[in-house]
Amino acid sequence: MKGVDTSRWDAARLAAWSDPHLARVESALSRWVGVDAPVRLGDAMRYAVLDGGKRLRPLLVFAASEAVGGQPAAALRAACAVELIHAYSLVHDDLPCMDNDVLRRGKPTVHVAFGEAGALLAGDALQALAFELLTPAGDEVAAEVQAQLCRLLATAAGSQGMAGGQAIDLASVGLALDEAQLREMHRLKTGALLQGSVEMGAACGDRQPPPVLAALRDYGAAVGLAFQVVDDILDVVADSETLGKTAGKDAASDKPTYVSLLGLDGARAQARELLARSLAALDRSTLADTAALRALAHMIVDRDR
C-alpha cells in the first residue's frame, strides 16, 4: 500500500478535500451549539464556537476516519465534539485569572463580551455539550463507538491531558524548564487533544489492529508537538493582525517556549523533524489512504497563523 499516497497534495487539492468537511462542521456546530440554552448562555456558547478557528482538530478527525473507512456520521460528531473542547479551553484560558487575554481570532474574548461568569459557564456548558454530541440516542452511532469516543475525548481533555498540561503551564511561569519538561507540558496541553482527534477519527471505523493504532498515535503525537513548536515560532515572527490574537505574549509573560529554548532556527529545525516523524509514522501504519493526514501535517508546519 505504501507509495500510493506519498505524492504530496498542493494547497488546491487540500482545499478541495477540506472545504466540504469544514462546511459540514460549521453547519453542524451552528445547528447544535447553544440552541435551546438560556439566551445569554446560548449566545456566549455560539460566540465562542462559531465563525472562528482553523478547525484543525475536526480536520484531523475526518482525515483519520477516512483513513480507516470510518462512519461519516460518527466522524462529524467526533469532529464537533473535539472542537467544542478546544473552544471551551480557549474561553477559560483567556479569563483574567489565567492568561487575561482580551483578543481572540480578532474579536473580543468571551469574558470581555459576556462577563467573567458568563464565560466560565459557557466553557463549562461547551465541555458538557461535547459529550452530549458524542452520545446521540437511537442507532446513528453504534454504542461501542459512542463509548470509545467519550473515553478518548475525556482522557485527552482531562487531568492527564489538556487540563493537566494547562496546570503544568500555570506552575511553570518564571521557571527555567528544560526541553524535556517543556515537551511534556506541551504533550499534554496541546498535544493530547490533537492526538486525541486522530484517535477519535480512527475510532469511527472498524477496530484497527494495535500496530495501526500505535502508528496513528505516533502521527498524532508528532503533529501535536509540531503544532506547538510552530505556535511558539509564530508568536515571535507574526504580528497580532495575522494571528488574530495578541502576538509576543509568551516572551512578555516570561513563559518558556521552544524559541526561547532552541532559538528561532533551532525551533524551525525541530518543526521539520517532527513533520518527518509524523510522515514516517503514517508509512508504518500500512493504511492505504493517508493523503489527507499527510497534507494536514504539512499544513500544520507550514502555516502562517
Next chain:
Amino acid sequence: MKGVDTSRWDAARLAAWSDPHLARVESALSRWVGVDAPVRLGDAMRYAVLDGGKRLRPLLVFAASEAVGGQPAAALRAACAVELIHAYSLVHDDLPCMDNDVLRRGKPTVHVAFGEAGALLAGDALQALAFELLTPAGDEVAAEVQAQLCRLLATAAGSQGMAGGQAIDLASVGLALDEAQLREMHRLKTGALLQGSVEMGAACGDRQPPPVLAALRDYGAAVGLAFQVVDDILDVVADSETLGKTAGKDAASDKPTYVSLLGLDGARAQARELLARSLAALDRSTLADTAALRALAHMIVDRDR
C-alpha cells in the same frame, strides 16, 4: 407489588443501607480522583471532592439502580461521576466571578486554597474525569450502558441542565422572579443533576418500560425541587456552622428564594407537597423495591444541613 415497601425506614435502617454505599464511594473516589494528575492539579481535585459532602447524588444513583436490579459496577461509576459533576460545579460556583464564597463544607473553598486558576482547572478536569469514569475500557460495563450514562450526565450537566440553571441564576440577581420562573431556574440548576442521578441509576439495569422511567423521572424532579426548597429554608433558619457554608447568603445577595417568595411556612408546605409527589411517583412506578428511594426523599426534606 405496591405496599411491600411502603413502611418507612427509620434513621438506623437508612444508615444500614447507605453506610456501605458511602464507604464504597469514598474509597472509589480516593482511588480515581487526581491520581497521576500533575501534582497541584491532583491535589486541588482531591481537595474539592474527598472528605466532604453528603453524597446525596451517589445515594440516589444506588437507590435507583437497586430498584431496577442494576449492575453494581456500573452504579458505582455512575455514582462517582455524578458526584464529580456536582463537586466541579461547586468549585466554579464559589469563584470570585460567581458567588465569591470562601467557605464550603467548613473548609476554605478551592480557589482560596489553590488560587483562582487552580480552581478553574480543577473544576474543568473534574468534569472530564466524570466522563472518563463512565467509560472504562474492557467489559466491566456494557457499551450501551456507558453510552446511556454519558448521554444522561451530559444532558443533566449542560446548557439545558445545571449550567443553564446557573446562567439563569446569574441573570436573575436583583430581578423579581415569580414562582414559576424560580421553579424553572431550580429545575435546571439543582434539579437536573438530582433527577439525572435517578435516571443514571435506572440506566444501570435492563432497559425499563417507558412508564417506569417516566415515574422515576417524576420522582427525581420532585426530590430535586424539594432539595432546593429545603436549601432555601436552611439558608434562613440554620447557622453557618451547622451548614458548613455561609448562611444567610441568598438574602444578603438579594437572590430570589422560595422563602422570600412564599414565606417560611409556605416554603415548608411546598417541601411537604413535593415529598408527597415524589412518593406518589414511586407508587406509580410499579417497581418492587423502592424503600431506599422513599427513605432518601424523606431525608432530603427532613435534613438540617
